[in-house]
Amino acid sequence: MELRKALFNIASLSDLGGEITSEKDFQEKLKSFLHVVLGTFLASSGAIACRDRPDGRIVFAERKGFEKLAPQEIDLSPLLAAAKNEPYRPDGGSSLRAEGAEAVVPLWVKDDFIGFILLGAKFTAEPYTPEDFEMLVVFARQIAIALKNHALFLDLTEKLEENRKLYEEMRRIYHDTLQAFAAAIDAKDVYTRHHSQRVARYSVAIARELGWSEHDIEGIYVAGFLHDVGKLVISNELLNKRTPFTPEEIEEVRRHSLVSYKIISQIRFPWKDIEKIIRHHHERLDGTGYPDALKSEDLSEGVKILALADSFDAMTSQRAYREKMDVQKALDELKNCLHRQFDDRVLLAFCRVLDKEIRGELPEPDILPHLDRESDLSVISSLLQGLIRELSDNDADG
Numbered sequence: 089m090e091l092r093k094a095l096f097n098i099a100s101l102s103d104l105g106g107e108i109t110s111e112k113d114f115q116e117k118l119k120s121f122l123h124v125v126l127g128t129f130l131a132s133s134g135a136i137a138c139r140d141r142p143d144g145r146i147v148f149a150e151r152k153g154f155e156k157l158a159p160q161e162i163d164l165s166p167l168l169a170a171a172k173n174e175p176y177r178p179d180g181g182s183s184l185r186a187e188g189a190e191a192v193v194p195l196w197v198k199d200d201f202i203g204f205i206l207l208g209a210k211f212t213a214e215p216y217t218p219e220d221f222e223m224l225v226v227f228a229r230q231i232a233i234a235l236k237n238h239a240l241f242l243d244l245t246e247k248l249e250e251n252r253k254l255y256e257e258m259r260r261i262y263h264d265t266l267q268a269f270a271a272a273i274d275a276k277d278v279y280t281r282h283h284s285q286r287v288a289r290y291s292v293a294i295a296r297e298l299g300w301s302e303h304d305i306e307g308i309y310v311a312g313f314l315h316d317v318g319k320l321v322i323s324n325e326l327l328n329k330r331t332p333f334t335p336e337e338i339e340e341v342r343r344h345s346l347v348s349y350k351i352i353s354q355i356r357f358p359w360k361d362i363e364k365i366i367r368h369h370h371e372r373l374d375g376t377g378y379p380d381a382l383k384s385e386d387l388s389e390g391v392k393i394l395a396l397a398d399s400f401d402a403m404t405s406q407r408a409y410r411e412k413m414d415v416q417k418a419l420d421e422l423k424n425c426l427h428r429q430f431d432d433r434v435l436l437a438f439c440r441v442l443d444k445e446i447r448g449e450l451p452e453p454d455i456l457p458h459l460d461r462e463s464d465l466s467v468i469s470s471l472l473q474g475l476i477r478e479l480s481d482n483d484a485d486g
């Protein structure tokens with residue numbers, strides 16, 4: 089091969105390399121591949137054929153000329169019989185020759201037949217030389233790999249999409265199961281319908297306001313749903329008793345957080361300490377809670393969030409033994425119990441998120457939809473503003 093020709097071929101190859109690695113979309117790339125090949129061999133027409141997904145039919149991915157040639161009608165046997173990537177001139181009687189193909193290059197990657205390249209006559213009307221064929225092999229290898237990569241990429245994208253759908257489906261079933269479980273817990277007590285669900289939503293709102301990761305938020309959501317699972321072992325009569333509890337009955341009801349813990353510890357959740365959050369949801373910062381009488385420093389932020397969410401919902405819901413509180417009164421109560429029962433950062437986050445929800449700053453409110461419809465939102469809002477100011481000052485001081 090003369091030097092000038094060799095340099096030209098190398099330049100063409102480098103063009104092809106540039107096209108393969110470019111960020112163009114694949115159809116654009118194919119157009120460029122064909123353009124480079126036609127230019128290199130001074131061919132008047134050409135086509136790149138490949139297997140279509142998903143049925144493997146041969147289709148023209150790109151062509152210039154060869155419009156009358158139906159790819160499905162091409163006899164592939166000479167292509168498959170040719171040594172891998174070995175270009176050849178089609179037989180005189182073949183449909184390929186009849187349509188003007190002067191060179192055919194099968195495209196293989198290992199044992200995979202990817203497709204082929206067709207080239208029409210040269211502008212110069214000279215036949216393809218053995219050097220041309222040698223060079224075509226080099227081009228073919230590159231193009232075959234690019235086609236194969238693209239097919240793999242499409243397969244992968246499809247599988248990812250399938251996986252994503254499966255994952256979504258699993259999540260949906262998981263959430264439905266949680267809901268069903270929570271409904272079973274809440275059904276024990278006629279006054280606590282949807283309590284677990286609300287506690288879950290409130291906890292999520294606070295955790296998000298505190299900057300928790302989506303993974304950890306999912307964990308506190310599940311903890312909210314399941315925190316009272318231990319109530320399943322307490323008798324309905326006791327849970328729905330309208331007169332004050334005896335000390336023994338109080339002990340019996342209090343057992344539920346420990347039972348919840350025992351049940352939840354049996355399950356391997358993908359979140360750290362979910363069982364501890366559940367065990368300690370009735371602990372208080374001053375150490376007067378149960379079951380372990382832990383103090384603030386021993387309680388995680390998750391526990392403090394769940395405790396506040398649980399108490400706020402308990403206060404604003406009607407119970408067998410008392411009327412529900414209005415939201416203003418419940419907020420006062422949370423404030424009064426600050427440091428003894430509730431954590432100031434958690435209360436601040438709760439106030440901030442509820443305030444944002446009232447102002448319509450959050451597209452999917454978690455707390456607001458569950459509040460009493462009679463509530464005067466402007467009064468609540470100004471109460472929240474005051475609390476936020478007060479708590480932020482404390483935060484800045486502390």
Ligand SMILES: [Fe+2]
Pocket residue numbers: 315316344345369370398
């Ligand atoms: Fe509880």
